[in-house]
Amino acid sequence: MGWAIALHGGAGDIPKDLPPELREPREACLRYCLQMGVDALKAQKSPLDVVELVVRELENNPYFNAGRGSVLTSNGTVEMEACIMDGNTKNCGAVSGLTTVVNAISLARLVMEKTPHIYLAFEGAEAFAREQGVETMDSNHFITPRNIERLKQAKEANRVQVDYNTRPIPKDDKPPAPSGDSELGTVGCVAVDSFGHLATATSTGGLVNKMVGRIGDTPIVGAGTYANKLCAVSATGQGDAIICATVARDVAALMEYKGLSLKEAADYVIEESAPKGTTGLIAVSATGEITMPFNTTGMFRACATEDGHTELAIW
């Protein structure tokens, strides 16, 4: 027993020779955010407040694909999405298609607390944000030069797929989603306090060169994000695989219905259920255990527990 916290900055095909200028700032950010979460837990903040606080900080950091630093759609715009869930009450809130909201995760929390709905998207979500008076910024705040370059590269590499609507494609041949580095950098945080209360939050800019209007796993309760009284989970990777495998709910369902431990449940989902090379997740249990498995090359991750264990790793 005791509090525990884990966070991630995305899973995917992270090259082992990632240049220091791309690795170090991300490691520094994870370390900073972890400390921020630990301090908040020590100050008796609720897990829901802690995960929101930490994800806000990750959104504000341009090195991750959420908030500022979000990757761009095929039109060169940002469409951010996020989801937050309280394990105790199973209350949850989600948003998609945000273009001006500085902290998508906080808008998800407002949807949870201030509307009769769980999930608002696109113009309706933007209108709700203005009504609630949350901080908004011009789209230039979110778009970084690096992401303009990544979109350009993705368009060149995926020319055939980007143009799939104008070129004849063989019947039943689904164009592959843009892949590689492009999924990287979704952020998430899971936390449990010393009373065993759990919460989770995930936020993302989605996929480089995604179609306008595309929704991924992040905002979908049960796919990218899920918490109940047993555990809290935040997943990252190839969204479409995570949706079909209902990854976050399955970790909890295996604990609930099959009596597996947190680690066994998470390992089962990563090894048996989600296709290889697609998924990573972080999870904490009500008893303060942590697990952070992935079946991709790597996952930016960090965690800490009350008894003094801390970890920060990529591969």
Place this chain on the structure above:
Amino acid sequence: MGGWAIAVHGGAGVDPNLPAERQEQAKQLLTRCLNIGISALRSSLPAIDVVELVVRELETDPLFNSGRGSALTANGTVEMEASIMDGDGRRCGAVSGISTVKNPISLARLVMDKSPHSYLAFSGAEEFAKEQGVEMMDNEYFITEDNVGMLKLAKEANTILFDYRIPITGLESCAASVESPIHMNGLPISVYAPETVGCVVVDGQGRCAAATSTGGLMNKMSGRIGDSPLIGAGTYAGELCGVSCTGEGEAIIRGTLARDVAAVMEYKELGLQDAVDYVIKKRLDKGFAGLIAVSNKGEVAYGFNCNGMFRGCATEDGFLEVGIWE
């Protein structure tokens, strides 16, 4: 391996005072759709094609809340959503915020088959629909006179019931427009348009599929996404079963209802009907909902914890049932 089986629904949470004539119309439509599905199964169409075909028919008929006849947003517009899942290979497609596509379920199918993604929404989904050349209609086509009246009632009721999580008091004062004390999705059931549609099928080869389509909640905020397009919430199909849910969207999302039917079969090793009963009893907390399900063994099951669900089901060995109440 059992034979094929099919179930359809037209929503859960039915006004107990629904006129007999309307009940009869609903039953006729469910029977007609069931028969379309049965003929398709007899012609050996795969499960995924059958669910799409049946839901298209339900969308096209204005009786239920999907496609034509969709519930209206607070702005008086329609924003339809749908999802489809093929248990064979666990593939899925979903759409939200559709305002001009005649058959959202077929657009969800195209997202699954022809886009690199699983879920498209709002203007991006409409753009994709145009590229794919699906049939489009003016938003007016979807708006029925009945629903314009219902939106007015919902708005009146909502002046009191603005946030349904707050215990409702003083309801008597609006008794003129609200005769029924039963609530669904925060609205008195007499002004609630529940009738999301769905279909689940297992074909002769044991492949399961599920499809769900809806106009959403009457008087919903523009941009609201409910359970219907969410894989694992309103719709799920895997190797073992296919499930489509209807009812209080927010309760279904929190309960990951469709996935949980499959999960208790997979992880708790319950049979189909036991799994359906378990989920309805244990996973809804205080919410009201219903669902239909088929298993890869050719079984069919349904369950609901509210007063009534429009549904019909049939199996290869000749069983056929269409009903509304318990």
